[in-house]
Amino acid sequence: MSAIHVTTTINNDATEFLCAPDETLLDVLRDRLGLTGSKEGCGSGDCGACSVMLDGRLVCACLVLGAEAEGRTVATIEGMAVGETLHPLQRKFLEHAALQCGICTPGFLIAAKALLERHPDPTEEEARYWLAGNLCRCTGYDKIIRAVLDAAAEMREAG
Amino acid sequence: MALDNKTDAGKRQFKIVGTRPLRPDGVDKVTGRARFGADMSAPGMLVGAVLRSPHPHAQIRSIDTTRARALPGVHAVVTRADFPTVDDAAIADILDNCMAGDKALYDGHAVAAVAAASGAVARHALELIAVDYAPLPFVTDVDAAMKPDAPALHPSRADETVPPGLSANVMARHQFGHGDIEAGLAAADRVLERSYRTEATHQGYIEPHACLASVGPDGKADLWCCTQGQYMVRNTCAAILGMEQGSLRVTPSEIGGGFGGKTTVFLEPVALLLSKKAGRPVKMVMSRDEVFRASGPTASTSIDVRIGMTKDGRITAGFAELRYQGGAYPGSPVDMGSMSAFAPYDLEHVKTIGWDVVTNRPKQAAYRAPGAPMAAFAVESAIDELARGFGLDPLEVRLKNAAREGTRASYGPTFPAIGLEATLRAAKDHPHWSAPLGPNQGRGVACGFWFNFGGDTCVSLNITPDGTVTVSEGNPDIGGSRASMSMMAAEELGIPYEKVRTIIADTGSLGQNDVTDGSRVTFAVGLATIEAARAAKREMCKRAAQVWGIDADAVIWEDGAVRPVSPNAGKHPPMTLAEIAAIASNTGGPIAGHCEVNAEGAGVSFGTHIADTEVDPETGAVKILRYTVLQDAGKAVHPDYVEGQFQGGAVQGIGWALNEEYIYGDDGRLQNAGFLDYRIPVASDLPMIDTVILEIPNPGHPYGVRGVGETPIVPPLAAVANAVSHATGVRLTHLPISPPRLLAAIRAK
Amino acid sequence: MPRVKLWGSLAASIDGQSEVEVRARTLRELLDTLKQEYPALRPQLDRGVSVAIDGVIYNDDWFTPIRDDSEVVLLARLKGG
Amino acid sequence: MQYISPTTVDEAVHALSSATGACRILAGGTDLLVQMRAGMKRPDTLLDIKRIDALHQITAEDGGWRIGAAVSGAEMGEHAALVSDWPGVVEAVNLIGSTQIQGRATMAGNLCNASPAADSVPALVAANAVARVVGPHGQRDVAVLDIPSGPGKTTLEPGEFVASTYLPARGARSADAYLRFIPRTEMDIAVVGAAVSLTLDADGICTAARVALGAVAPKVLLVEAAARALIGSRLDAPALDALAEACSAAAKPIADKRGTVEFRTQVAGVLARRATLIAQTRAGGPA
Structure with missing residues (x-):
């Protein structure tokens, strides 16, 4: 099994790596590139803790092969804040205490960002269904949903 | 040092406690920087993997690791033969659970482990290990395991409480209560007898178990892991491996949920032994499949209840016989279930009998108020059925029978001031209780209780030269406790919250701390933090008095500064914490306060939940329409995180009520070892969870804090079941109320 | 002398006595005396108990004071999640 | 194991028929990667069809729609005309998994995974949809009903794969x-x-x-x-x-x-x- 050389863009950085043919993008991010913000909760696409954007689409990095990243763009939680400035979603998660243990938080933030890019004014129900693939066991989702809707409102006002 | 300043709870005006500042570890957790168990790495690190039994019960005749050892890239292979012998029975069980001895006792039981240069090599090596199993008859159901001819897991391990002649799988019998049950039942207008069942559930933390072990040739070892208690990990691993506790330093990572499931060890002793053998650091991470098959789910139960009630709603007697299987080793939480079952009620005649049973399932671990939710499901369902049967308001019936100050608790002691009645009255006054319901909709109410406790706790509080403050404590922050500790330190010192930073120490930096469990952290660590701050204040008073050349008794601490107690002591402008800190070197050296205590005196906590459900009568699907949690928190230090505990516990309970269950096949193997078919609630399953925080101060804590984390999972099972019964007219006595079960009941009506 | 309430399993092991009088001024004295005077309680006491003294639950603190009129209740050792 | 990602259907057919050992088609991967991780499938070759432009198209054809095998569920849901003609098929595809899964999962993959519980397949059968199968002997059109033969099994011959699915013209009312x-x-x-x-x-x-x-x-x-x-x-x-x-x-x-x-x-x-x-x-x- 020989390694595959992949050239890709991660969080706007040109990146190269070698990976095994059956190695997932999640393993590459975490084990080869040190981007451990994406978490593995299940490895089967059922928990959303490894959510990343692949060419602008929300995906589970555990269900993408590293080799598939060739020539594509990947965005992870590590690229969400700009310098010292948190994304409004990140800020609202803090303000609303939308995390307890925090393990699901990166995945929720990536998924919520994808939601607000497509639906800047989601209803509570739309937000709940969009985020149904992200499991949280601590919060009961209440404060997460409030944070997402509040961030959406702030982002709409900011235009 | 006397912890004598406990009485200001309730009358004190707080400046910081009770507000909602941002948590200090928050930015790291929203940017992906926070390091959880699997995020650790070390130079030269190997990857460990575990071979697990595919059999629910089997003699292990032999294990041949020759081919695995010969595989290039494999650095160590261990089986039980590599572990020392352990005498202590409890530790021996933990070891046996981490690595099977003569027998594999459940599907997923570890039988061997390897450390290799990569995960791929490690997985390949596992396939090269040949285990010769002789499969044995097995049992996974609690009632089946209690039959005298059931396959026995262990020969003669029952303790002295078990009468002779029972199944060898019965490990212990517990009995609690007072009064005369038969006399009480005779006074009832109706005696309800019902049997209930609940299935095993899993804590469902999103972060799988993970650790990184590094053992040097000198025997000094370091371990990084996600755990609810680094000291517990240290002490348990040291006992299993025959190490001295001081030679093993355990550093907790951030923890991605625990709920009781991370109060023991699974991988850690194995990783340490692999590292020792390989001479390299070894990292081990469970897959989700391993988490379900081989960590510590909770008990499944079978419970018989007899309750007598008069037609005006007075409970005349309560009896319950509870059977809990706790997996392959003794120690199911049936004792806690038996003690808590009737705790919310003031009963003259009450009795519970609990049976601790072993089966071919993974060794149970604590799960949030261990043992209590199932017992509450049975009792709260029966009370509801009786109340509705008499046409009484189930909330009024609970109020009529509620335990209050002076009530002799069903488990023995007399209650001091408690908040159950307050939660019931708040529920009655809440708009939820009187909101209209539509067709196929129903409303349920249920109460819950948890003991809470304190335990060994250390806090070290340091005043830095610039007047900021660091707090070191020994309990992993599982849901915002760093914020709570910083708030209590800042409150006590009279400085802004932002000036305090709380960190979680490794085992080398503080004395023994009990696990983050039992809803103990805000209570016990909070108490120790306040005492540490008071110690620092005493020292600062001394320093200021020295500078002013007056007696230490002549100064007081007020609003973050030392002041002369009266004009007689001289005219000195207040000396602030920062000013004293700046001259610490000149006045005797660095200033710190610390507290080491076994924090007793935790206050019990009660809650009342209201659930509205809508049932699709053609499919049995249940939708949660509205949900309200009302609970006594003593004093809510950070209300956001108190609400978060209420909401999270309620939703775990909702999952338990509706969909979550361990499903074993006829082959004794777990059929749903993944988040696809072990169905924890998702965001679209739920409404907002309303919360009402009641504050009946705990006199045992300086600020009145009670534990809040566990009680919220106790009422939901019955609250949901009662709501479904109200909506459909059929009563489900077997959880989860999965659609096939409910539809069958509706169609049989 | 404080009267100590025993839970059912403990009572069963000493012929159904659900309350006993024990000369003790501290938790440690209480547990030691119980073991001496009621050897049948020893296995359970050795496995660990919690003790409620005037409604407050204690686990281990030997020198917790007990007054003659204190309400003392032995409980199964508390566990938590 | 090797990973190949041809850019044309012909290349893919050639690669598939000349591969030694087990070769699996990788479309969305939302079933296959899970099965590989669980050790249920151990292919020698993974043939990723997502680099084949032709398989990414949703094309109007004879009043109906041809949907390439690499089109994700999310892309189908965003195609207004397709949704208008075949709302049931699209809603079935969109029910597969989470938002994240929708970004990857394909209807053809759902069909060829041959789960009895596949969401899109009943909708495709009700729609009388036809799968276009390509292989070493050219292409053939097969009613979707006849693709699965049992749990995890299809009627596809060795070297064949589904390149697209055709939804027929939608009549009035x-x-x-x-x-x-x-x-x-x-x-x-x-x-x-x-x-x-x-x-x-x-x-x-x-x-x-x-x-x-x-x-x-x-x-x-x-x-x-x-x-x-x-x-x-x-x-x-x-x-x-x-x-x-x-x-x-x-x-x-x-x-x-x-x-x-x-x-x-x-x-x-x-x-x-x-x-x-x-x-x-x-x-x-x-x-």
Whole structure:
């Protein structure tokens, strides 16, 4: 099994790596590139803790092969804040205490960002269904949903 | 040092406690920087993997690791033969659970482990290990395991409480209560007898178990892991491996949920032994499949209840016989279930009998108020059925029978001031209780209780030269406790919250701390933090008095500064914490306060939940329409995180009520070892969870804090079941109320 | 002398006595005396108990004071999640 | 193991027929990667078809739609004209997994994974969809009904794969609908699935119908007796009762961790009835 050389863009950085043919993008991010913000909760696409954007689409990095990243763009939680400035979603998660243990938080933030890019004014129900693939066991989702809707409102006002 | 300043709870005006500042570890957790168990790495690190039994019960005749050892890239292979012998029975069980001895006792039981240069090599090596199993008859159901001819897991391990002649799988019998049950039942207008069942559930933390072990040739070892208690990990691993506790330093990572499931060890002793053998650091991470098959789910139960009630709603007697299987080793939480079952009620005649049973399932671990939710499901369902049967308001019936100050608790002691009645009255006054319901909709109410406790706790509080403050404590922050500790330190010192930073120490930096469990952290660590701050204040008073050349008794601490107690002591402008800190070197050296205590005196906590459900009568699907949690928190230090505990516990309970269950096949193997078919609630399953925080101060804590984390999972099972019964007219006595079960009941009506 | 309430399993092991009088001024004295005077309680006491003294639950603190009129209740050792 | 990502269908066909050992097609990967991780599948070669532009297209063809095998569920949901013609098929595809899964999962993959519970397959069968199969001997068109042969098994020959799926022209006053039952509101595998595609005349009388069920037999069921119950009726209560009865009668489910025989049998009829009413409304409703 020989390694595959992949050239890709991660969080706007040109990146190269070698990976095994059956190695997932999640393993590459975490084990080869040190981007451990994406978490593995299940490895089967059922928990959303490894959510990343692949060419602008929300995906589970555990269900993408590293080799598939060739020539594509990947965005992870590590690229969400700009310098010292948190994304409004990140800020609202803090303000609303939308995390307890925090393990699901990166995945929720990536998924919520994808939601607000497509639906800047989601209803509570739309937000709940969009985020149904992200499991949280601590919060009961209440404060997460409030944070997402509040961030959406702030982002709409900011235009 | 006397912890004598406990009485200001309730009358004190707080400046910081009770507000909602941002948590200090928050930015790291929203940017992906926070390091959880699997995020650790070390130079030269190997990857460990575990071979697990595919059999629910089997003699292990032999294990041949020759081919695995010969595989290039494999650095160590261990089986039980590599572990020392352990005498202590409890530790021996933990070891046996981490690595099977003569027998594999459940599907997923570890039988061997390897450390290799990569995960791929490690997985390949596992396939090269040949285990010769002789499969044995097995049992996974609690009632089946209690039959005298059931396959026995262990020969003669029952303790002295078990009468002779029972199944060898019965490990212990517990009995609690007072009064005369038969006399009480005779006074009832109706005696309800019902049997209930609940299935095993899993804590469902999103972060799988993970650790990184590094053992040097000198025997000094370091371990990084996600755990609810680094000291517990240290002490348990040291006992299993025959190490001295001081030679093993355990550093907790951030923890991605625990709920009781991370109060023991699974991988850690194995990783340490692999590292020792390989001479390299070894990292081990469970897959989700391993988490379900081989960590510590909770008990499944079978419970018989007899309750007598008069037609005006007075409970005349309560009896319950509870059977809990706790997996392959003794120690199911049936004792806690038996003690808590009737705790919310003031009963003259009450009795519970609990049976601790072993089966071919993974060794149970604590799960949030261990043992209590199932017992509450049975009792709260029966009370509801009786109340509705008499046409009484189930909330009024609970109020009529509620335990209050002076009530002799069903488990023995007399209650001091408690908040159950307050939660019931708040529920009655809440708009939820009187909101209209539509067709196929129903409303349920249920109460819950948890003991809470304190335990060994250390806090070290340091005043830095610039007047900021660091707090070191020994309990992993599982849901915002760093914020709570910083708030209590800042409150006590009279400085802004932002000036305090709380960190979680490794085992080398503080004395023994009990696990983050039992809803103990805000209570016990909070108490120790306040005492540490008071110690620092005493020292600062001394320093200021020295500078002013007056007696230490002549100064007081007020609003973050030392002041002369009266004009007689001289005219000195207040000396602030920062000013004293700046001259610490000149006045005797660095200033710190610390507290080491076994924090007793935790206050019990009660809650009342209201659930509205809508049932699709053609499919049995249940939708949660509205949900309200009302609970006594003593004093809510950070209300956001108190609400978060209420909401999270309620939703775990909702999952338990509706969909979550361990499903074993006829082959004794777990059929749903993944988040696809072990169905924890998702965001679209739920409404907002309303919360009402009641504050009946705990006199045992300086600020009145009670534990809040566990009680919220106790009422939901019955609250949901009662709501479904109200909506459909059929009563489900077997959880989860999965659609096939409910539809069958509706169609049989 | 404080009267100590025993839970059912403990009572069963000493012929159904659900309350006993024990000369003790501290938790440690209480547990030691119980073991001496009621050897049948020893296995359970050795496995660990919690003790409620005037409604407050204690686990281990030997020198917790007990007054003659204190309400003392032995409980199964508390566990938590 | 090797990973290859050809850029044309011909290349892919060639690679597939010349691969030694087991070769699996990687489309969305949402089933395959999970099965590989669980050790259930151990391919020697992974053939990623997502670099083949032709397979990424949703193309109008003879009044119907041809959907490439690499088109994700999310892309189908965003195609307004397709949604308008075949709302039932698209809603079935969009029910597969989470938002994250939708970004990857494909309808062709759902078909070829051959799970009896696949959400899109009953909807495709009700729609009378046709799969275009390519292989070393050229291409052939096969009714979707005939692709799966049992749990995890298809009728595809070695070296063949599904390159696209064709949804026929949608007539006037016609529509489809798909409903499934799951215990939660999302993230589950169908316990029962029911798809209905029907045509109404100007008076609201059903002139054509196809009814298909999922998760109640080793493979998708086309229930002709259920369709007969609808055709000629105004989809009134007796017709719907007959439909439900026919569906329950046709269902031959197993009991497993997701549902009982009794539950699946009963709910098959319930869902078929409800899906019929949705399709009726979409088709313009009663006259």
